[in-house]
Amino acid sequence: MTTQQTEGVARPAGRPRSEKAEKAIIDAALDLLGEGIGVPELSIEAIAARAGVGKTTIYRRWSNKEDLVVDALASLKPPIPPLHGASVRDDLVTYLRVVGEESRHMRTRCIMNIAMSAWERHPRLAERFQAIAIEPRKAALRAVLQRGTENGELRSDLDIEMAMAILSGAMLWRTKWSGENAQLPGDLPEQIVDEALRGFRPR
Amino acid sequence: MTTQQTEGVARPAGRPRSEKAEKAIIDAALDLLGEGIGVPELSIEAIAARAGVGKTTIYRRWSNKEDLVVDALASLKPPIPPLHGASVRDDLVTYLRVVGEESRHMRTRCIMNIAMSAWERHPRLAERFQAIAIEPRKAALRAVLQRGTENGELRSDLDIEMAMAILSGAMLWRTKWSGENAQLPGDLPEQIVDEALRGFRPR
DNA sequence: ACATTATGAAACGATACTGTTGCGTATCGA
DNA sequence: TCGATACGCAACAGTATCGTTTCATAATGT
Structure with a gap:
């Protein structure tokens, strides 16, 4: 036995990445964008500060700012009401x-x-x-x-x-x-x- | 006689401001904006460089970047075709x-x-x-x-x-x-x- | 000629962000 | 317990822009 594999993928050794941090980063990015900050002026520092996270944690996951923003926007789901009305x-x-x-x-x-x-x-x-x-x-x-x-x-x-x-x-x-x-x-x-x-x- | 007044306004002493510079500045700003540079990242330095003008010349005329952009956009007139067709x-x-x-x-x-x-x-x-x-x-x-x-x-x-x-x-x-x-x-x-x-x- | 103002160029200190590194700590598997 | 990795924090040198200032020069009126 090498590893207890609940999932099919081998879990890498060491401390796993915090999902909470990841979510906080994306939320922070969306917050800033939602306040009118544009993509070019959106700084990693500001995101890290807002998310209560070190810059390292961000750079470890995304190499580009654009990649981060893409993931952030992709996490948005539009509210679509049920449309089976009378007419x-x-x-x-x-x-x-x-x-x-x-x-x-x-x-x-x-x-x-x-x-x-x-x-x-x-x-x-x-x-x-x-x-x-x-x-x-x-x-x-x-x-x-x-x-x-x-x-x-x-x-x-x-x-x-x-x-x-x-x-x-x-x-x-x-x-x-x-x-x-x-x-x-x-x-x-x-x-x-x-x-x-x-x-x-x-x- | 104080001043030869071709117009109703007293012309101030000294070298007059260059209209050519003013136009070059506005054109440069529009160029940059037209290339996809956003307002927040539009830098005075870039405008000055593009216009072939000293930063001083810009700051002397506009205190804000926003004022400059406002004047720049205001110089745009939309092309409206004559609309007196058959129908x-x-x-x-x-x-x-x-x-x-x-x-x-x-x-x-x-x-x-x-x-x-x-x-x-x-x-x-x-x-x-x-x-x-x-x-x-x-x-x-x-x-x-x-x-x-x-x-x-x-x-x-x-x-x-x-x-x-x-x-x-x-x-x-x-x-x-x-x-x-x-x-x-x-x-x-x-x-x-x-x-x-x-x-x-x-x- | 002379005073006055504008011009382009260059340099200034200040601020902000970049992407990276080192540190001590926390959290995982073995 | 131990190795490995992630964490938050702080500091780093490098770059860019800010708005200001200084300078020599150009263009105007008197």
Whole structure:
């Protein structure tokens, strides 16, 4: 017998790495990013300090700052509400309402900003974020629209990707370019969905 | 006689400030921002070097880096094509086509990223950019839609701000979350406009 | 000519972060 | 108990930028 192997992988000798430290590091990074610190100015020192951890502990796990940020963003899972409501309209409103609610948090806004700006200089990061955080949402939205085209609530020839762009894009546009101070109307999701559905419904 | 006053303002004694230097500084700043340098990491030294100018010359004119960036972004005027085409549809397609064409330039994308991220930490900058670069576009788009509601091409009860959000938002969404590598279809503007107009046209 | 202000270049001390190293301690398997 | 590895902490030299200052020179008005 060499080692008691509960798992298939040989456990290396010595003290194992602390999962708590790892989590603290990622949380600290997300905290800082969520406060508006950009990726380039995000310093390992600040992360270590915030996490109550030595820099060594960080460098031992990630060689790049970008790798760390990628792992941090990948740990984010978007909240997707159950979308099996009475109608496509209800589901779309529910979906946009959650998106709008989320975008009222500083943290979400900052991280979205980072992700949207990342394509130019951190494509790996953007790609990963897209896969982890955006795609699941798009899939949920796509399923709702797909269902609509199948049960007759929506036009059968509706371009679903286009419909998604219209719904999500309108929401994004309003939350981005409406002054940020200017309070968005509480029924914005309903307004968007109702306007969009005019074109989505069968003749 | 105190001074030859071609203008109403008294010209101060001594060597006048070089307009060429001022322009070079702003151009250098825009260049760097357009290459993906973010505001926080944009260094005065880099600007001075790029502009072929002493740091003194910069500090003499702007006390903040933010002030400089604000002036730099304010010097940008968006290209707005003449929108008096045969139909509302044509004008909308023309408009979105220009937007799409612009967004294929690294420089435009980077500066848009900065502007969109600026609300959180540089609200003055965002506000200024909105007034200088966004509002004129919105006004042009609004005029087209307004005309449509008046001449019967569009529903008379169309919510114009919402329609703008749908059109611009759909375009923004597609250019932002489509992988950046994935080439957007050449007729994307037509697709967006045609889908949107389904709901905008009178019953 | 002379006063005045701006210019580009260079150097300054101060601050912050980098990535690495050494230290003493803690936690694991054998 | 012992070897091995991770931990938090502190210090290191190296680099970059900050905002300021000094300098010789250039450009303007009187």
